[in-house]
Amino acid sequence: MLIRMLRALPIFGWVMLASCSPDTEELGNPYAFNPPEHFPSPVYGLGDQRPSPMGFKLGKKLFYDRQLSSDGSVSCGSCHAQVHAFADHNTKLSMGVEGRLGIRNAPPVFNMAWHPAFMWDGGINHLELVPVAPFTHPLEMNLTMAQVVQKVNQDSSYRSLAQQAFGTSQLQDHHILISLAQFMSVIVSAGSRYDMHLSTGKGLNTLEMEGLSLFRQHCSHCHSEPLLSDFSYRNNGLDSLSEDEGRALISLNPSDRGRFKVPSLRNAALTYPYMHDGRFMTLEQAIAHYRSPQATPNLDPSLSAGIPLSDQDIEALVAFIKSTTDETLISDTRWME
Amino acid sequence: MSTISKLLIASAVALTFASCSDDEPANNDGTSGEVVLKLDHRWNGNPFALNQSLTHTVNAEGLSFTTLKYYISNVALKSTEGDWHKATDQYFLADAAQGENQLKVKNVPTGSYTDIRFMLGVDSLRNVSGAQEGALAVSNNMFWSWNTGYIFVKAEGSSSTSNSGQFTYHLGGFSGPNAANPVIELSFNGALLEVEGGSAPQVHLMVDPSHLWNGGETTASTPMVHMPGAKAKALMTAFKNGITWDHNHN
Numbered sequence: 024m025l026i027r028m029l030r031a032l033p034i035f036g037w038v039m040l041a042s043c044s045p046d047t048e049e050l051g052n053p054y055a056f057n058p059p060e061h062f063p064s065p066v067y068g069l070g071d072q073r074p075s076p077m078g079f080k081l082g083k084k085l086f087y088d089r090q091l092s093s094d095g096s097v098s099c100g101s102c103h104a105q106v107h108a109f110a111d112h113n114t115k116l117s118m119g120v121e122g123r124l125g126i127r128n129a130p131p132v133f134n135m136a137w138h139p140a141f142m143w144d145g146g147i148n149h150l151e152l153v154p155v156a157p158f159t160h161p162l163e164m165n166l167t168m169a170q171v172v173q174k175v176n177q178d179s180s181y182r183s184l185a186q187q188a189f190g191t192s193q194l195q196d197h198h199i200l201i202s203l204a205q206f207m208s209v210i211v212s213a214g215s216r217y218d219m220h221l222s223t224g225k226g227l228n229t230l231e232m233e234g235l236s237l238f239r240q241h242c243s244h245c246h247s248e249p250l251l252s253d254f255s256y257r258n259n260g261l262d263s264l265s266e267d268e269g270r271a272l273i274s275l276n277p278s279d280r281g282r283f284k285v286p287s288l289r290n291a292a293l294t295y296p297y298m299h300d301g302r303f304m305t306l307e308q309a310i311a312h313y314r315s316p317q318a319t320p321n322l323d324p325s326l327s328a329g330i331p332l333s334d335q336d337i338e339a340l341v342a343f344i345k346s347t348t349d350e351t352l353i354s355d356t357r358w359m360e
Numbered sequence: 361m362s363t364i365s366k367l368l369i370a371s372a373v374a375l376t377f378a379s380c381s382d383d384e385p386a387n388n389d390g391t392s393g394e395v396v397l398k399l400d401h402r403w404n405g406n407p408f409a410l411n412q413s414l415t416h417t418v419n420a421e422g423l424s425f426t427t428l429k430y431y432i433s434n435v436a437l438k439s440t441e442g443d444w445h446k447a448t449d450q451y452f453l454a455d456a457a458q459g460e461n462q463l464k465v466k467n468v469p470t471g472s473y474t475d476i477r478f479m480l481g482v483d484s485l486r487n488v489s490g491a492q493e494g495a496l497a498v499s500n501n502m503f504w505s506w507n508t509g510y511i512f513v514k515a516e517g518s519s520s521t522s523n524s525g526q527f528t529y530h531l532g533g534f535s536g537p538n539a540a541n542p543v544i545e546l547s548f549n550g551a552l553l554e555v556e557g558g559s560a561p562q563v564h565l566m567v568d569p570s571h572l573w574n575g576g577e578t579t580a581s582t583p584m585v586h587m588p589g590a591k592a593k594a595l596m597t598a599f600k601n602g603i604t605w606d607h608n609h610n
Contacts, residue, residue: 072490146507151490155498155505168499196499200491273507275538275589 053357054079056136056205059213061221061249065136067150067208074205077188079357082206084184085199087360090174091158093165094120099157099203100360102129106353108290109133109210115301119163126162127267128301130286131294133212133352139254143283143299146273151197151204168196175199210358212289214351217343221249227346234343241313241330242340245285245323251347256282257323260316261298269299281321289347306341390557393470395447397435397463397478398564400606401428401456408569410456410517416570419578422520423527428456428569429502430513430599431482431495434543435465437553438475445469451482453495453502454567464560473553476563480600481512481541484534507587509534512541513599515569519579527579529572531596533588540588540596546605554610562609571602 054076056068068074074082085091086099102117102125103109109132111117117125127143141147147156157163158171166174175181175194182192189198219226220235227235238246247253256270258281265281273279283299296302297309313330316322332340401408404417414423431453436446445468452463486492487509502511513531533540546565553561573579575598577591585591 142506147505148488148508149490152498152505152508155503159505167501168497169501172499195493196497197491197493200498204490275587 052076054209056208057211058136059211059218061218062134062137062213063250065208066139067204068136072204072208074209075188077184078202078205079209081181081184081188081198082202082204083358084181085175085203086206088175090178091164091166091171092120093170096120097164099154102157102163103132105355105359106293107131108212108293108349108352110294113295115296117163119160120165123162123165125160127299128296131290132207133210133290133349134250134287135210136208137250137254140284144268144270144273145254145256145284150207151200153207154200154203171199172196206358210352212349212352215289215347215349217289217347218249218349220346227343230339230342231346232343234339234341234346237332237336237340238343241332242288244325246288250287251289252285252287255285257285258282258319258321259313260319260322260326261302261312263317263319265319267299278321281319288344290349290352292345292348293353306344307337310337310340391470392467393555393557394560395435395437395465395468395553395555396560396562397432397452397461397465398562399454399461399463399567400564401460402566402568404568404570408456409459414570416573416578418574421573421579423517423579425456425515425517425569427514427516430454430480431502431510432463432478432480433482433486434477434479436477437468437473437555438477440472440474440552444477445471445473451486451495453500456569462562468555470555470557473548473555474550475545475547476553476605477543477545479541479543480596480603481532482510482534483541484539486510487534504530504532504587509588513596515572515599519583521578521580522583523580524583526583528584528586529595530586531592531599533592538588538593540593542596542600544600544603546603548605548608551608552610553608559610564606564608566604566606568602568604569599571600572598574598574601 054074056074058065089095089098091098097119102111104112107113111129115128117129119125130143135150141153142156147153155168158166158168172195181194185194185198186192188202216226245253245255245257256279262281268280270279270282271277291306296304303309303312310332313326314332315329316326403414410425410428412424416423431451433451434446435450436444438444447465447468450465454461454463482496486496491498496510502514504511509532511530511532513529515529517527518525519527531540553563555561572595575594577595577598582591585595
């Protein structure tokens with residue numbers, strides 16, 4: 024347990040890794056977590072959280088295991104599909120066990136190691152604890168964590184992975200959660216033409232460059248580069264009174280009503296529909312919303328006058344956003360079901 | 361290199377060493393011992409059990425508990441020299457379903473002690489450090505999945521006066537103004553707790569859950585608390601006031 028208290032200090036994590044880890048094959052390991060050079064420091068995945076190949080493989084098996092739902096109908100991968108950048112299959116809300124509909128649009132699962140908090144309201148403060156919410160939500164997978172542990176341990180096909188990852192054939196809940204976090208942390212999206220542009224100055228055409236310029240002028244205040252989110256909570260004026268309390272549900276602060284975590288716009292062409300409730304089907308609709316956000320007491324100050332965007336501007340912004348689509352993310356066999 | 365950096369690296373190395381060791385630190389080398397924290401559940405001085413019909417002395421509500429669980433952590437003992445000795449990294453989940461609970465606090469340095477203190481709940485560090493194990497495992501169902509944090513006290517049961525016929529208290533909160541993990545400090549009133557190498561002296565505490573409703577709340581006015589906030593804080597403080605020291609056995 025002591026190790027885990029030092030996770031904020033990656034250097035010391037390395038010291039411990041060197042002294043404790045039986046796995047010395049870090050270099051050239053395809054399951055290693057490799058933060059791209061043009062990204063900031065991650066929150067997760069270094070030091071004692073550094074994924075191991077076996078932890079990743081165990082996490083992948085768990086991620087795609089439909090047994091881990093009360094009626095055996097859904098896995099994590101059901102609503103977080105690789106072809107959609109690990110968002111749902113272009114549905115507003117997601118279907119859990121017995122056809123039950125969830126309450127918010129499923130966010131994509133990539134670059135998770137950079138998120139300081141998770142879900143639209145930021146209620147979950149650590150990547151390892153993210154899976155607990157879908158596993159136990161009655162509208163999603165509808166199990167207790169004890170049931171998840173039991174199902175995994177009853178399935179003999181997990182044993183060798185468990186043994187290799189954690190040196191035990193009987194997994195406990197923290198093993199399961201750490202493996203899933205390792206799997207998720209390795210899913211990095213940094214292979215788009217936009218990334219090529221950031222690294223080399225090449226890769227974007229004229230329209231996309233125009234879009235990037237507009238983006239930097241109007242959008243990157245919240246959708247900060249290079250992750251295209253600053254992970255803050257903001258009210259973007261979708262409604263004069265938000266039905267969904269959003270961040271206020273967590274903070275209990277009325278001024279947070281209708282604030283949601285700023286989503287990354289990477290791969291957004293694949294993850295429609297948009298917003299916490301999936302109300303906009305197209306990028307054009309989502310961007311056009313910012314011309315005249317609803318007046319609401321918690322409206323983000325940067326949006327109080329709306330953003331003046333011509334149809335041509337929107338076309339350029341859409342072209343730029345499409346340049347962030349990462350073909351390697353959706354074709355990489357390491358995280359393919 | 362600054363002194364602070366040197367210290368940090370030195371502690372990192374020390375911790376590395378500690379974390380790699382497979383063996384529990386020895387308890388029987390004469391320098392440390394075990395202390396048993398006995399938790400005796402009482403209702404206004406009388407024996408308390410789950411599923412027992414109870415009447416609250418202040419508000420006269422008729423009640424019965426189906427669940428009473430709570431975390432105790434960060435136990436420390438005050439030596440006769442006035443120093444606090446902390447039993448770090450030990451987390452306990454007490455459960456009234458087990459009747460009298462005996463929490464085994466390990467690695468207490470040998471010596472004479474005059475006071476005890478502990479946290480009712482789980483410190484903020486463990487609430488922000490990802491998946492934990494043992495008493496803190498998520499599968500113990502003392503954890504909020506949607507708003508990360510441990511449920512420090514879970515009290516559930518039936519009530520003759522609440523609209524739903526039930527009360528459900530999931531109390532917790534570890535940050536900022538919603539922090540509801542009070543530290544309880546109890547004097548042994550002049551008695552000493554003697555920790556020696558081989559023995560396991562006992563600190564006998566009384567836990568009276570009727571105190572939940574001694575601070576003004578009733579199950580009729582507050583049938584359900586299931587998130588951090590002012591109500592959770594008030595009920596945690598009330599519950600805390602029901603925990604008292606009774607006696608020690610050396």
